[in-house]
Amino acid sequence: ILNVEQSPQSLHVQEGDSTNFTCSFPSSNFYALHWYRWETAKSPEALFVMTLNGDEKKKGRISATLNTKEGYSYLYIKGSQPEDSATYLCASNNYGQNFVFGPGTRLSVLP
Amino acid sequence: DGGITQSPKYLFRKEGQNVTLSCEQNLNHDAMYWYRQDPGQGLRLIYYSQIVNDFQKGDIAEGYSVSREKKESFPLTVTSAQKNPTAFYLCASSIQTVSNQPQHFGDGTRLSIL
Numbered sequence: 001i002l003n004v005e006q007s008p009q010s011l012h013v014q015e016g017d018s019t020n021f022t023c024s025f026p027s028s029n030f031y032a033l034h035w036y037r038w039e040t041a042k043s044p045e046a047l048f049v050m051t052l053n054g055d056e057k058k059k060g061r062i063s064a065t066l067n068t069k070e071g072y073s074y075l076y077i078k079g080s081q082p083e084d085s086a087t088y089l090c091a092s093n094n095y096g097q098n099f100v101f102g103p104g105t106r107l108s109v110l111p
Numbered sequence: 112d113g114g115i116t117q118s119p120k121y122l123f124r125k126e127g128q129n130v131t132l133s134c135e136q137n138l139n140h141d142a143m144y145w146y147r148q149d150p151g152q153g154l155r156l157i158y159y160s161q162i163v164n165d166f167q168k169g170d171i172a173e174g175y176s177v178s179r180e181k182k183e184s185f186p187l188t189v190t191s192a193q194k195n196p197t198a199f200y201l202c203a204s205s206i207q208t209v210s211n212q213p214q215h216f217g218d219g220t221r222l223s224i225l
Contacts (some may be wrong), residue, residue, distance in 0.1 A: 031209050031211070032209075032210070032211045034213055034214070036213070042218070043115075043201070043216040043217055043218045043219065044201075044214075044216045046213030046214070046215075049211050049212065049213050051211050089153070089154070091214075093209060093210065094209075095209060098144070098156060098159055098169070098208055099144070099156075099205075099208075099214060100156075101146075101153045101154040102153055103151075103152060103153035104153055
């Protein structure tokens with residue numbers, strides 16, 4: 001069973017601050033790394049899917065990078081807003097394995 | 112609109128009772144999944160199905176059963192053998208189990224013991 005880890009477990013930032021989280025995953029037989037945002041009382045929403053080493057994806061104020069050789073991905077949020085408050089999940093998809101989710105990083109953005 | 116529908120949203124189980132959670136998708140996805148979330152923990156895989164009439168155990172399958180008789184439907188039964196069923200259950204689907212396309216999730220079912 002793959003072990004996917006995320007840090008920090010939770011995070012409080014002030015509105016306007018920029019922040020980032022880490023997802024680490026085993027790099028062997030790697031296929032894709034997924035990021036999801038999960039707001040309270042809603043279903044998880046896909047943010048990014050990345051497959052290539054060095055990939056960078058951006059969606060508005062949120063961006064992500066991928067390092068498949070060392071097995072980590074960073075998610076960045078620039079100028080955090082209260083509506084960014086959510087749990088951010090990463091999931092590793094490896095050949096021979098299903099999606100394995102990390103425990104998530106819970107972000108609270110204080111107005 | 113295409114998506115995944117889970118029902119019911121809330122479910123209560125009596126001791127010794129089996130209950131079934133419904134999951135339907137109209138995304139034409141081959142793969143479907145059931146996850147369980149407990150407070151402070153991530154999503155843990157219960158069962159998954161790569162194709163109709165096929166399913167495999169995930170990491171925490173004991174006390175659960177599934178069927179995949181139709182591509183659109185992947186119901187989960189929580190049996191009386193599951194001693195700690197209180198949790199939030201999420202159903203998901205994807206084009207395939209190894210894919211560069213994301214999983215799509217339902218809104219979840221919260222199961223509680225009476």
